[in-house]
Amino acid sequence: MWIKWLSVGIFFVLQTTGGAVHAQVFPQKPIKLIVPFAAGGSTDMVARLLAERMGPLLGQSVVVENRAGVGGVLGADAVAKAAPDGYTLLMGTVSTHGASPAIYKKIPYDAAKDFEPITNVMSVPSVLTIHPKVPAKTLQEFVALAKAAPGKYSYGSPGNGSLGHANVENLLQLAGIQVLHVPYKGGGPALNDAVAGQIDALTDNLPSTYPHIQAGRLRPLALLSPQRSKLLPDLPTYKEAGYPEMDEGGWFGLLAPAKTPRAVVLKINAAAHQAMQDPAFKARSDAIDGIAMANTPEQFGEQIKKALARYQRIAKSANIQLD
Template identity: 50%
Template sequence: MQRRQVFRVLVAASAAFAACAALPAAAQTHYPNKPITLVVPFPAGGTTDIVARIVADKLGQQLGQAVVVDNRGGAGGSIGTAYLAKAAPDGYTLGIATASTHGINPAVYPRLSYDATKDFTTITNLASVPNVMSIHPSVKATDMKSFIALAHSQPNKLAYGSAGNGSVSHMMGELFKMSSKTELLHVPYKGVGPALNDALAGQVQVLFDNLPSSLPFIEGGKLRALAVAAPKRVAALPNVPTFAELGLPEVNDAAWFGLIAPANLPADLQGKLNAAAIKVLALPEVKAKLEKLGATPVGNSPAQFAAQIKSEVAKNKRVAVAAKISLD
């Protein structure tokens, strides 16, 4: 009798121990069970940061845990992106990919510390923002056709400003030159602000820029928009055609901001994050905030986003080789 009681006690204790031991494992299968860090590879206040914060707040609500933005700017977004690449693929460190970090940097930095197509798990492209080509009102051109004709007649006499060597605006300018077979003089600045100021003053005649920063000056008549890079015409500029409409489809890619994670993120977490992000992008308040920036919610599949990044890298490598752009 005593042996039976001892045996029962031992069995019960063993079962209790097994149940307790299983608790941490069970807790780990419930994702997320702690706050998530969202790495933004640019300083606070810029378009990338604004888009990230709009999405982070609602994404946290969808997942049931806070999504905390961590700004790690520097080197055109390379520092924060490299940090993300080395993080654990457990779903608790995510990041924002942009046309700069996952399109241009791989093309212009020969010693980049990450591989844009191999070191990350794609989740979804969150939003796209139109780019715009505008000219100073003093330029004697009223549309793209007359501008190209003017540029052909004056090789390297018309100057375009960019946010710096290897920036989105620089690559867009070089791609425009290749597509239109024109010769424009490139004037790099330390950021889009100084470039915009000189374009407004007429010190440079042409500006390639994200639409949100140039739009107030276009609407005020201080700049003349010739074309937008977007899937369709922008509601704020209904009379301005897209580059595709003008026969320059290669220049028609908008800026974009996507959600990524380190490589080898488990497929179930990738799917859960994709579904949550798409729900966030469908929220009326999120749409309204993004549209106020001139941005359009996207929300595609991980595979579609991965293909987009691969295409972006290939395009920018062609431009970098043709324009002989290589940065240390």
């Protein structure tokens, strides 16, 4: 009988300490951090900034791999289907865990169930800009112009179903205006045509647009962020301009496949938070007006739920749905 109880006791100890042991030996090889967008963009920049500083803290390299396509869906799906061992992570965004799941009918992963949130990393505001040829100095003036001439003005986005598309459609629904959507194959071409005056308006991440705003090639109207920008302190947020529903900008956060051991999740969380305290990380974050978003896995999970609910509402009200 005592042998039976000894076996039960050993099993219980293994079950309760297994996660801790796993965390002690993790990692034993390089970690892959998948960025579901092309190299050079904001998501890629934040991922590389974090990976460079997390590697030494974990004792293994954190290697960034870009897998772009379908609004971030391809890269996110690769992580959802990876082994839940902590060696394949995702730099998730409001696209992969908000807009894309709401907009695409046949998305191959469940944004709420197929991932373990680790931590949010950074929020970067996006900004609505217009070409200087448009005779509006404020968002209210642009809305008035669009109401007076439905369909006359146009806006560009990185593509159908993109975050830029969803956010502008949200504004159009709230303001009751009609502005022609011109989808592009990526944010770069859309930004180029906005600067050239081929389209009238564009929503893009502030770091990408800021040089053109500084040079007077684009005029900013509103910031999608919970707070004003240090780079553009006089620019009102959407909430200040009369659209309180639009109060959250884009964010970038770490996720692992579902069922990744809790101890491993917490070890990566701690390393990420420590990396974010690095002076060089803070300096680079400040340069792009990034807002630190370090939080617990549970808090990040709540942010994801909020994003999913918000973009489901937008997709339904604006009738944005893609196969």
